Amino acid sequence: MTASRRTPKPTRRRVASLALLAALAGCAAPATPAPAPPARPPGVATTPTTDATGGVCPVRSSLPPDPTPPRRILDRGELVAGVDPSDATMSHWDASTQRFEGFNIELMLAVARALWPADDPRNRLTFKAVPPGQGAFTMLDKGEIDVVATSLTASCERARRVLFSNDYLDSGQTVLVRKRADGTPEFAGMEQLGGRRVCAATNTTSLAMIAGYRTTGGLRPVPVHAPHPVDCLVMLRQGQVDGVSTDDNILLGFARMTPDTTLVTEAPRSERRSCAYHRDENCTWFTDEPHAFAFRLTDGRDLVAFVNHVLAQPRTAVVWQQAHDRWLAGHRDRGMPSPGPVTTVWPPPDPAPATPRPAD
Incomplete structure (x- = not known):
């Protein structure tokens, strides 16, 4: 029996979200950002969920x-x-x-x-x-x-x-936003998203890190969570949120699917940058995501x-x-991670601060 016969196809809900994305793909993005209307799709909320500390303690052992x-x-x-x-x-x-x-x-x-x-x-x-x-x-x-x-x-x-x-x-969390008419992002980075709705999937480290981010001016993004990142992408296209935040490798795929969206271009504030595993200076990652x-x-x-x-x-x-x-062309990791230290106990002890490992 082949894998394709064993494998269930995507759920009806997910197919509907993807179909809506396809329908929206030809729509132009708004010329200027507007305040996001309340998020109404089923399963969407602004209450933080679980995994509140996951994104700040990476495990590589x-x-x-x-x-x-x-x-x-x-x-x-x-x-x-x-x-x-x-x-x-x-x-x-x-x-x-x-x-x-x-x-x-x-x-x-x-x-x-x-x-x-x-x-x-x-x-x-x-x-x-x-x-x-x-x-x-x-x-x-x-x-x-x-x-x-x-x-x-x-x-x-x-x-x-x-x-x-x-x-x-090795990856890191960043944000996908809509493009302006001239092709530039509506919001350049996390520092411009204070007080704005930023969506991530329920029960993910991404949501917890949005909720914990405070801009230089003291504002926090408003975390919105939906059952799946694709739902967040649909909401972004419909103007119900101002950004979608998850790992860079996922957002690269979203940007290819919807050409009127783009990744942010500015780094977060210096103490929130997470660039140890990023291969160049154009680093918008604000978490470390092994x-x-x-x-x-x-x-x-x-x-x-x-x-x-x-x-x-x-x-x-x-x-x-x-x-x-x-x-993953365009993903700015440093290459395949070298095997890290091993452990004979689990859970492993909390890791030391991240230092870049050389690519193989």
């Missing part, structure tokens, strides 16, 4: 790599990965090929190829759509998936609920160790670079 494939996975004959079907860069559903494509998909295929070297890796992978952020952890706990392969930040808060692989992509795959806390250690082994292989570095060139 994982378990030691082990080349031994987990017997339980081999005996079952498939690896089940939870993915986001609407993440254009990391794991989107491609209607033309009827299969998942993206940066994370390429890495999951590398893991499946290492587990079953003689087989087509897509015939051994099953992809299931999961909600963003911590929402996927419930499916993980229930055994519905083996690994969360979304654009997931590894944080100390989350390390109390799941096991993380080594960091496989990306890792997540596994069940109770019985996932063998799979974590094997995935860490796969990530450390030279052939995976080739896959990583080819996937980065294809899906």
Whole structure:
């Protein structure tokens, strides 16, 4: 049975959001910014949610790599990965090929190829759509998936609920805004978004970091949360919010989908910049977002160790670079992260302040 036959298509709600985006794609952005009307779509609110400390404590230490494939996975004959079907860069559903494509998909295929070297890796992978952020952890706990392969930040808060692989992509949080008629952003950066509505997905580190940001003038953005980042993008296009904030790698895909939007261009205030893993001075990241795959806390250690082994292989570095060139062109990370220090205990101790690691 092929992965495409096993894989459920995106939900009706998500398809509706994507269809609305397509309809809005030809609409011109307002010439000047206007105060955002109240956010009304179902599931939208301005009350902060959970994961309030996740974005300030990144986790890069994982378990030691082990080349031994987990017997339980081999005996079952498939690896089940939870993915986001609407993440254009990391794991989107491609209607033309009827299969998942993206940066994370390429890495999951590398893991499946290492587990079953003689087989087509897509015939051994099953992809299931999961909600963003911590929402996927419930499916993980229930055994519905083996690994969360979304654009997931590894944080100390989350390390109390799941096991993380080594960091496989360094990213950071920034903001997507509408363009003016002359092509410039309506808001240049976070410092101009004090008192403005900025949207992020529920139960994500992105939402917590918006709520905690204070501009130089003392104003805070007004955090608006919706079930999914795509919902935030639709609201931005409709003028209901002034910005969408999440990891740079996700927002790159949004900007490609909707050419009348753009990433902000100005850095946040100096003490909020997070540029240790950013490759040049044009840094708009205001958080440090190491990306890792997540596994069940109770019985996932063998799979974590094997995935860490796969990530450390030279052939995976080739896959990583080819996937980065294809899906994340323009993302200003410093390259594939080198394996960090290992830990034999979990949750790992709080990390020291970030220092850049050289790319492989």
